[in-house]
Amino acid sequence: xxxxxxxxxxEEVLPLTDQEFDFILSHFTPLSKRKHQYLVQEGELVDKExxxxxxxxxxxxxxxxxxxxIVQFAMENWWITDYEAFNNQVRASFSVDCIExxxxxxxxxxxxxxxxxEMHKMERFWAKxxxxxxxxxxxxxxxLCRNTAKERYEMLLNQYPQLVQRVPKxxxxxxxxxxxETLSRL
Amino acid sequence: xxxxxxxxxxEEVLPLTDQEFDFILSHFTPLSKRKHQYLVQEGELVDKExxxxxxxxxxxxxxxxxxxxIVQFAMENWWITDYEAFNNQVRASFSVDCIExxxxxxxxxxxxxxxxxEMHKMERFWAKxxxxxxxxxxxxxxxLCRNTAKERYEMLLNQYPQLVQRVPKxxxxxxxxxxxETLSRL
DNA sequence: TTATACATGTGAGATAGATCACACTTTGGC
DNA sequence: GCCAAAGTGTGATCTATCTCACATGTATAA
Numbered sequence: 001x002x003x004x005x006x007x008x009x010x011e012e013v014l015p016l017t018d019q020e021f022d023f024i025l026s027h028f029t030p031l032s033k034r035k036h037q038y039l040v041q042e043g044e045l046v047d048k049e050x051x052x053x054x055x056x057x058x059x060x061x062x063x064x065x066x067x068x069x070i071v072q073f074a075m076e077n078w079w080i081t082d083y084e085a086f087n088n089q090v091r092a093s094f095s096v097d098c099i100e101x102x103x104x105x106x107x108x109x110x111x112x113x114x115x116x117x118e119m120h121k122m123e124r125f126w127a128k129x130x131x132x133x134x135x136x137x138x139x140x141x142x143x144l145c146r147n148t149a150k151e152r153y154e155m156l157l158n159q160y161p162q163l164v165q166r167v168p169k170x171x172x173x174x175x176x177x178x179x180x181e182t183l184s185r186l
Numbered sequence: 187x188x189x190x191x192x193x194x195x196x197e198e199v200l201p202l203t204d205q206e207f208d209f210i211l212s213h214f215t216p217l218s219k220r221k222h223q224y225l226v227q228e229g230e231l232v233d234k235e236x237x238x239x240x241x242x243x244x245x246x247x248x249x250x251x252x253x254x255x256i257v258q259f260a261m262e263n264w265w266i267t268d269y270e271a272f273n274n275q276v277r278a279s280f281s282v283d284c285i286e287x288x289x290x291x292x293x294x295x296x297x298x299x300x301x302x303x304e305m306h307k308m309e310r311f312w313a314k315x316x317x318x319x320x321x322x323x324x325x326x327x328x329x330l331c332r333n334t335a336k337e338r339y340e341m342l343l344n345q346y347p348q349l350v351q352r353v354p355k356x357x358x359x360x361x362x363x364x365x366x367e368t369l370s371r372l
Numbered sequence: 373t374t375a376t377a378c379a380t381g382t383g384a385g386a387t388a389g390a391t392c393a394c395a396c397t398t399t400g401g402c
Numbered sequence: 403g404c405c406a407a408a409g410t411g412t413g414a415t416c417t418a419t420c421t422c423a424c425a426t427g428t429a430t431a432a
Contacts (some may be wrong), residue, residue, distance in 0.1 A: 008418065014209055030239055063332060069328055069331055069332060071324060071327075072324075073327065083317065083320065083321055083324070084324075086323045087317050087321070093306060095405055116310070116313075117306075117310075120303075120306055120309065123306065123309050123310065123313060124302070124303075124309065124314065127302075127309060127312065127316060130313060130316045130317055130320055131269065131273050131316055133320050134269065134319050134320040134323060135269055135270045135273070137320060137323040137324055138257060138258075138269070138270075140258065140327055141257075141323060141326055141327055141330065142255055144327065144330045144331070144363065145255055145330070145363035146249060146255060147236040148388075148389090149388080149389070168408085168409060168410090169409075169410070170408090170410080177330065177331035178389070178390090179389070179390055179391075180409090180410080181389090181391080181392095181410095181411085181412080182388085182389055182390075183391080184410060184412080185389095185411080185412075334418075334419095335418080335419070354378085354379060354380090355379075355380070356378090356379065356380085364419075364420090365419070365420055365421075366379090366380080367380095367381085367382080367419090367420075367421080367422095368418085368420070370380060370381055370382080370421055371381080371382075371419095
């Protein structure tokens with residue numbers, strides 16, 4: 001008998017009973033998207049946060065010169081949306097696109113709020129996830145200040161080898177904050 | 187009759203009864219520190235998170251060349267500690283020092299856990315704060331990639347004019363990820 | 373009050389990385 | 403199976419920022 005991947009994911013943080021997990025799962029909607037389709041579009045309201053069952057995505061925007069900035073990638077077991085827009089229920093400043101065909105579980109804002117307030121465990125789970133995301137992003141800041149382009153690329157390669165396989169170099173460059181030419185010259 | 191500043195701070199997110207606030211406050215310990223004293227020392231265990239009543243602090247570390255990197259500042263109404271070390275109860279990779287004489291409220295890990303689990307409102311409050319911190323740090327990442335040193339300095343000046351008044355330029359430079367010479371030339 | 377550390381300004385030169393330009397290759401839609 | 407679009411490599415500049423060096427100003431602690 002196999003365990004649901006979302007359950008496995010949540011149980012990395014805290015244990016659940018079958019009933020609890022069924023209750024949690026009932027708040028999510030499965031969703032399939034093809035490569036190049038979007039989940040969030042800059043300027044629109046963002047009502048959903050997504051958990052990745054399968055596939056690869058990016059959160060990004062273009063500046064006034066058409067240069068792309070990648071805020072976040074997501075692969076299996078990652079969460080993605082425009083968090084500022086989602087949490088404050090305002091218009092998105094980023095878009096979220098599929099880099100590969102994706103299988104997702106989506107939860108809308110009201111369901112997330114309901115689930116958080118009815119079930120302290122989920123509040124704790126999401127709080128834990130947000131803490132980890134915050135710590136990771138502090139590390140990314142330090143890395144931008146401390147390390148050269150090459151070092152940052154090598155660190156990414158060490159930490160997320162599959163990401164480097166699956167994503168065009170050009171996008172890795174945008175994520176790392178270097179030009180694609182510099183990344184190409186490694 | 188005046189409201190306690192911590193209560194005012196929490197009530198920016200959600201309302202509290204007198205009893206609830208007294209219960210919350212009983213988990214904190216008041217603390218005074220003088221300029222140059224530390225709250226967290228790199229390499230030590232971190233058992234406390236601090237809320238600033240009065241004063242100004244920095245979380246930072248030095249790299250192998252003796253160059254300082256400032257991870258975070260804190261002033262009145264801000265929270266500060268080494269979050270990775272505090273949350274995972276491991277040794278600090280940053281130090282936290284007072285830039286001015288400080289009045290603080292400290293909460294230790296066990297009390298925070300206890301308060302979070304016994305009082306859903308506080309779990310929600312801290313979850314909200316962490317979300318905001320995460321969003322702010324995503325913005326800092328983008329700003330490092332997108333903006334020039336000058337633009338970043340001007341943004342800091344706009345967003346935290348008092349910080350720029352109270353903190354030596356050298357430290358602002360470390361925080362912004364530029365050399366003090368470049369910042370001086372603006 | 374004096375001295376010593378800290379903070380700040382500014383010049384000159386070095387450099388990581390950006391930008392522009394072009395060639396070549398791979399991919400996916402029709 | 404073909405063609406446009408996207409991805410990638412590499413050369414030749416250019417430039418923001420770093421580094422080193424030194425001068426000066428300003429706290430703070432004995």
